Amino acid sequence: MNSNSKAFFYVPSPSVTTVTPGQGPATGNTAIDVFGSGIATATQVDFGAVGTVAPSSIVSDTHLTVVPPDHATPIAGCTDSVNVLVTNAGGQSAAVGASGQFEYYDAPSINTLTPNTGPAGTTGVIVDGGCFINVSSVTLDDGVNPPTPADNVQVSDENTLTFDVPAGLAAAAYGVVVTTPGGDSNSVTFTVT
Numbered sequence: 001m002n003s004n005s006k007a008f009f010y011v012p013s014p015s016v017t018t019v020t021p022g023q024g025p026a027t028g029n030t031a032i033d034v035f036g037s038g039i040a041t042a043t044q045v046d047f048g049a050v051g052t053v054a055p056s057s058i059v060s061d062t063h064l065t066v067v068p069p070d071h072a073t074p075i076a077g078c079t080d081s082v083n084v085l086v087t088n089a090g091g092q093s094a095a096v097g098a099s100g101q102f103e104y105y106d107a108p109s110i111n112t113l114t115p116n117t118g119p120a121g122t123t124g125v126i127v128d129g130g131c132f133i134n135v136s137s138v139t140l141d142d143g144v145n146p147p148t149p150a151d152n153v154q155v156s157d158e159n160t161l162t163f164d165v166p167a168g169l170a171a172a173a174y175g176v177v178v179t180t181p182g183g184d185s186n187s188v189t190f191t192v193t
Contacts (some may be wrong), residue, residue: 013091014038048082105182
């Protein structure tokens, strides 16, 4: 004699195809998008050895959002790429390479400016610091007006960059800030005479 029957549902393991954006700061990230398949029943998202978090929202079977966990700092070499892996009842997705990774960036820092004073239009100001990787901007801020982008920013290596002070800046003390995917650096003063 046979027993009554019960349904059994096979849940395939998920897959990850892309992570957008694929980079961000070591701490204080906002939600990112993860695309793939088999995502509707996702229970957790792993960011390599950094940590595991629950999805923020399940948008569809091919899309979820998640806030990357904070990375310990400082990061050796200033960046760390980790595989983003999704887990559901059927198992865990496989690593797919760069398109399925999230790259953590340490915040840049400024030690010195050489020179740290001069007229508007001064060229070749040397910025010594760290983690100048994928620099998106260098700005000068007098604390009154909107920050002014520096001219001719040239990154020599992760510890050194140069910029020109824009012509026409009024005489004042300006906080110089370097911005990367890791966020904003500390502010160091350049005085326009």
